[in-house]
Amino acid sequence: MWEIKKMQGRLSAWLVKHGIIHRCLGFDYQGIETLQIKSEDWHSIAVILYVVI
Template identity: 80%
Template structure:
């Protein structure tokens, strides 16, 4: 079964892989890393058209887009310039997982200190044997 975005991408010959629907019925697609930014812009366009002010009812449209990047140097183009609200989500995944977002205006740690070594939520992360407590009194 194909969802709305998948059908639109097929119609326009954009390569993707449908991963089906999750338990809530949300369409899940896998796209190539190089197509990430284009798909986001297309999705934004589709949502804008669907939720135009002259439409008499509110239409909710959700989709889960998955992009895979290499573990050694995970880099994804930032979508900050499409959605400003993604700022903290990109910074958090950088801070916790080490995913770098190309062209993000201020990609830096927001949860861990700047001096922290490693990416705490990665499966290969080795927790230090000690924690330095500063100003704990």
């Protein structure tokens, strides 16, 4: 029987760890993860990106 594994990128794993709800839409041809995030969570994402980058 085939085993199905869900792929999760580093950013998605980090968001899960910090309780930010999102959905992974997959990866582009360069392996960059594409995410869907609710508009009410954008402030949290902006702060995270500012601190991390």
